[in-house]
Amino acid sequence: MPDWSAEALRSELMAEAVRRFGAERAEALASELQALAGDLARVAAAPIPDETEPAFFLLEA
Amino acid sequence: MGNESLHGLSVTEAAARIRAGRLSASALVEACLRRIDAVDSHVQAWVTVDRQGALEAAAQLDAEARQGRLRGPLHGVPVGLKDIFHAAGLKTTAGARGFADSVPTRDAPSVARLRAAGAVILGKLHTTEFALADPAVTRNPWHAGRTPGGSSAGSAAAVAARMVPAALGSQTVGSVLRPAAFCGVVGLKPTYGRISRRGVLPLAWSLDHVGVLARTVADAALLLSVLAGHDPMDPGSAAVPPSDLAPVVAAVPDRPPRLGLIVMDDPFRDRAATETRTHLDAVAAALAARGAVVESVRLPALVPALVSAVQVILRAEAGAYHADLHRAHAEQYRPRIRAAIEAGMCVPAPLYLRAQRIRRQVRREMRALLEQYDALATPPAPGPAPDPSTTGDPTFNAPWSGLGLPAISLPTGLALDGLPLGVQLVGAAFGEARLLAAARWVEAAVAFTAAPLEPKEGAPGRAS
Numbered sequence: 399m400p401d402w403s404a405e406a407l408r409s410e411l412m413a414e415a416v417r418r419f420g421a422e423r424a425e426a427l428a429s430e431l432q433a434l435a436g437d438l439a440r441v442a443a444a445p446i447p448d449e450t451e452p453a454f455f456l457l458e459a
Numbered sequence: 460m461g462n463e464s465l466h467g468l469s470v471t472e473a474a475a476r477i478r479a480g481r482l483s484a485s486a487l488v489e490a491c492l493r494r495i496d497a498v499d500s501h502v503q504a505w506v507t508v509d510r511q512g513a514l515e516a517a518a519q520l521d522a523e524a525r526q527g528r529l530r531g532p533l534h535g536v537p538v539g540l541k542d543i544f545h546a547a548g549l550k551t552t553a554g555a556r557g558f559a560d561s562v563p564t565r566d567a568p569s570v571a572r573l574r575a576a577g578a579v580i581l582g583k584l585h586t587t588e589f590a591l592a593d594p595a596v597t598r599n600p601w602h603a604g605r606t607p608g609g610s611s612a613g614s615a616a617a618v619a620a621r622m623v624p625a626a627l628g629s630q631t632v633g634s635v636l637r638p639a640a641f642c643g644v645v646g647l648k649p650t651y652g653r654i655s656r657r658g659v660l661p662l663a664w665s666l667d668h669v670g671v672l673a674r675t676v677a678d679a680a681l682l683l684s685v686l687a688g689h690d691p692m693d694p695g696s697a698a699v700p701p702s703d704l705a706p707v708v709a710a711v712p713d714r715p716p717r718l719g720l721i722v723m724d725d726p727f728r729d730r731a732a733t734e735t736r737t738h739l740d741a742v743a744a745a746l747a748a749r750g751a752v753v754e755s756v757r758l759p760a761l762v763p764a765l766v767s768a769v770q771v772i773l774r775a776e777a778g779a780y781h782a783d784l785h786r787a788h789a790e791q792y793r794p795r796i797r798a799a800i801e802a803g804m805c806v807p808a809p810l811y812l813r814a815q816r817i818r819r820q821v822r823r824e825m826r827a828l829l830e831q832y833d834a835l836a837t838p839p840a841p842g843p844a845p846d847p848s849t850t851g852d853p854t855f856n857a858p859w860s861g862l863g864l865p866a867i868s869l870p871t872g873l874a875l876d877g878l879p880l881g882v883q884l885v886g887a888a889f890g891e892a893r894l895l896a897a898a899r900w901v902e903a904a905v906a907f908t909a910a911p912l913e914p915k916e917g918a919p920g921r922a923s
Contacts, residue, residue, distance in 0.1 A: 402810070414805040423801070430798040431805070434774060437767035438806070441814045444764035452815030454665050456822060456863035457652045457697040459889045 402442035408435035465490035484535025534577030567658025584613030608638030609850030633853025635670030641844035643879030651863025652697030655690035663776035716897035719756035732842035768814035778803025843878035
């Protein structure tokens with residue numbers, strides 16, 4: 399089970415940003431990544447029934 | 460009515476006069492062009508004014524009208540386009556300062572539907588860069604020191620300033636309803652899949668909606684009746700029969716609506732200004748006094764997670780769409796869109812998918828609630844338009860974009876600082892006829908008539 403706390407996600411996002419864009423750019427993204435980590439943590443914590451599929455397109459009435 | 464006030468006609472008024480032979484398309488287009496000449500140096504809503512193309516189209520439409528041929532319900536009516544819509548021969552800039560311009564050879568299907576219905580495309584309107592959050596140059600016609608909102612900034616401001624009777628916008632989170640609220644006009648985002656998104660630059664595929672900005676609910680309904688329809692080449696287009704909007708366009712419904720007034724729980728609780736809450740309560744009381752059923756309702760507990768899910772999906776899909784352009788032009792993006800794209804590239808796939816599952820789950824949980832009411836009511840924004848360093852907070856619009864539900868914002872009063880306040884009404888999926896009937900009843904009951912002050916040299920509206 400991965401650690402999907404906001405702090406763990408912030409660290410994960412920062413590591414990925416360093417890998418993709420370099421340390422300097424990742425540092426410039428710090429506040430954006432922190433906000434995103436908060437959103438990701440709320441998403442991770444939301445209880446969803448197992449049978450619920452993703453809603454790429456919401457076309458049903 | 461003299462030419463000088465033709466620019467203030469609504470879509471339905473203008474179309475009716477042209478149908479009756481009491482107004483020419485050319486006179487109406489000329490009046491809008493004069494209005495643009497008079498005020499757009501202050502408002503800065505337009506990227507491109509297609510003066511020659513619009514006048515030629517109007518002359519052709521007038522010739523057809525003289526022969527008794529009317530193309531459709533918008534015959535001769537000028538419409539503006541947010542500058543992410545492709546219109547043949549007009550440059551699409553997406554607010555991107557030259558690194559992503561193109562001149563399309565074909566109209567987007569939505570634009571083609573407008574032309575087929577007789578509309579005259581007047582030009583392209585400013586957007587925030589790639590329809591995200593870096594503010595556009597456009598000023599709020601009510602106050603030069605406030606944002607018009609975004610991303611459909613030029614569309615809302617041009618309609619508010621009476622430069623064009625209606626415009627197309629797009630909404631991924633809150634980009635039609637929020638600028639409509641800040642500029643004191645009507646903003647309509649129909650159900651996801653109602654209007655083709657093809658030929659409109661994407662921000663986030665699964666959230667992008669085409670929307671309409673106008674000055675009355677009837678105008679928005681008329682535009683939607685023209686724009687709605689299945690597009691088999693758009694995978695997000697729904698094969699659902701169009702709503703019958705003719706009754707909404709024709710008259711105010713007799714029956715007062717049933718409205719569910721959404722309780723300001725999380726994520727709205729700490730965002731709505733006291734003045735906003737007080738205004739919504741006053742509007743609700745006035746509507747109830749006129750016969751509307753108004754009951755307090757609570758949203759599902761997952762809605763705060765849904766708002767976060769929308770932000771996750773927006774970033775992940777924008778990061779995916781922009782990957783190639785970003786590789787070549789990273790330094791040329793403005794700061795907020797660049798940060799969102801780069802953050803989106805870092806989103807873990809399992810959590811992107813979980814965000815998409817939240818959308819479907821909340822939509823299921825909302826179905827019964829939406830069936831009980833003609834519309835749910837909330838503020839469209841935390842308060843009146845804030846300062847222009849931001850385009851405002853889209854949280855009040857985000858759930859309905861995430862759920863793909865139809866929503867409309869209409870002006871209902873003025874704040875203490877003289878800027879517009881409004882109400883946002885939300886309906887069931889593909890329930891636009893019911894939603895817009897409720898909105899038209901509310902509009903008539905509230906009878907909001909204020910307009911921005913005439914822009915003065917160097918200072919539109921109440922500039923300080």
